[in-house]
Amino acid sequence: MRLSLIFPSWTGVFGEMAKVARGASTFPPLNLAYLAAIAEKNGHTVQLIDGEAEQLNIQEIISRTKGFSPDLIGLTSTTPMFHFAVEHAKEFKKAMPYVPIVAGGPHITHFREEIFHDCFDYFVIGQCEGTFGNFLSTLENDGDMSEVLGILYRKNKEVFFSGENPQIVDLDEIPFPARHLLKKDKYCVGTMKGRKVYTSIMASRGCPFKCVFCSTSIYGKKVRRRTLQNLITEIEHILKDHKINHFYFLDDTLTLNRRYIIELCDEIEKRGLQFTWEGGTRANLVDEELIARMAKCGLIRISFGFESADLKVRDIIKKEVPIESYEKANKLTNKYGIETINSVMLGLPGDTYESIEKTIKFIRNSRTIKHATFGIAIPYPGSEMYEMALNQQHGLKLETQDFSKYQRYNSAVMTVNGITPEKMRHLQKKGLIRIYLVPWRIVPVLKRFGFKALIKPFINALRG
Secondary structure (H helix, E strand, C coil), X not given: CEEEEEECCXXXXXHHHHHHHHHHHCCCCHHHHHHHHHHHHCCCEEEEEEHHHHCCCHHHHHXXXXXXXXXXXXXXXXXXXXXXXXXXXXXXXXXXXXXXXXXXXXXXXXXXXXXXXXXXXXXXXXXXXXXXXXXXXXXXXCCCHHHCCCEEEEECCEEEECCCCCCCCCHHHCXXXXXXXXXXXXXXXXECCEEEECEEECCEECCCCCCXXXXXXXXXXXXXXXXXXXXXHHHHHHHHHHCCCEEEECCCCCCCCHHHHHHXXXXXXXXXXXXEEEEEECHHHCCHHHHHHHHHCCEEEEEEEEXXXXXXXXXXXXXXXXXXXXXHHHHXXXXXXXXXXXXXXXXXXXXXXXXXXXXXXXXHHCCCCCEEEEEECCCCCCEHHHHHHHCCCCCEEECCCCHHHCCCCCCCCEEECCECHHHHHHHHHHHHHHHHCCHHHHHHHHHHHXXXXXXXXXXXXXXX
């Protein structure tokens, strides 16, 4: 069977921030690469098109797909890009009405039948690596789809669900992503060490913490890790066969298991592997020995979720990390030359003008924090914050369920304690200017994004 897997282009929704968003968010579609690997392992032929990385419009994607003559088309979707998945599916149905379409992702997993439009033939619910091969075989042989867990499908115009797809326990059973199907030169990321061709990679799945703005609908709260042997083998394969030497770890909390990371560093040194890497964790889950060890073994960037400086807001969002941990952690990363991103949000549950001002002042005045993002809090479906917004808790009022607007920059979908979406966007623009118009931050951000990419958004922010 021939399978086309499609990742639509989507960053155009950011408007004047599209170029910056593209530079920061053009991740290799690891989910589709995993599915492609499973399909190939089961004897199928796969085409993988990343419309975002190649900046392809719908007609260009359709033309390339038609040339491949697929027996099945697969689409992926997060919440803010689901409308793109629908748009692509409708156009595929016009151009190739005989080809079935399957789609999956966190947005689909949350809403299921509610968004199972006629342009789709199958939805995959939850993690699907464990059953995707079976799904393809069943489809190819016109078998009984009710026997494949995690599938939403139609039969005689009625919608059926085959049952919940269990979490994958042994991550080593999943084949390495089919990176050979991707155009590796399209995936570049700006760092303080220059722009790097990179790939994403995962050592674990699941997160035990309870932050209200996150959804665990796909990977769940139970943490599962690959064996170090399996992870190192994939790293060596990428270095040797793909000639990629920068890795972005997608783990929710990279240093959750300190011993695992220390042993990973041991293996990197023992095998003499030369590459750089980055990932995200909590500020209270690092220490000097760990930071020094990771820096020595190639870590050049790390991200901490700061969110808010207001203690009441932090309590509401269940951010159980002491404020002082950020100053301590940033001092350590600065000491060892690790670029550090502190992600900050405004418009969180319980936020007020005063709490937002407190956060901006804290970040602006901190000399240890060299780089901070400043996104607008978005209540993604599947998160506790989404339920809070629906129920108007902690000052939240959901203003729209047009999910195409669920973007962190230059878009807001909630009124928070009287702060309207329009006012929230204004606060974001002004806040970004105040955060970055200090001498110790201007040069790093220009190195990362470049002058040309930032000048237009900056001018618009001043005007706004």
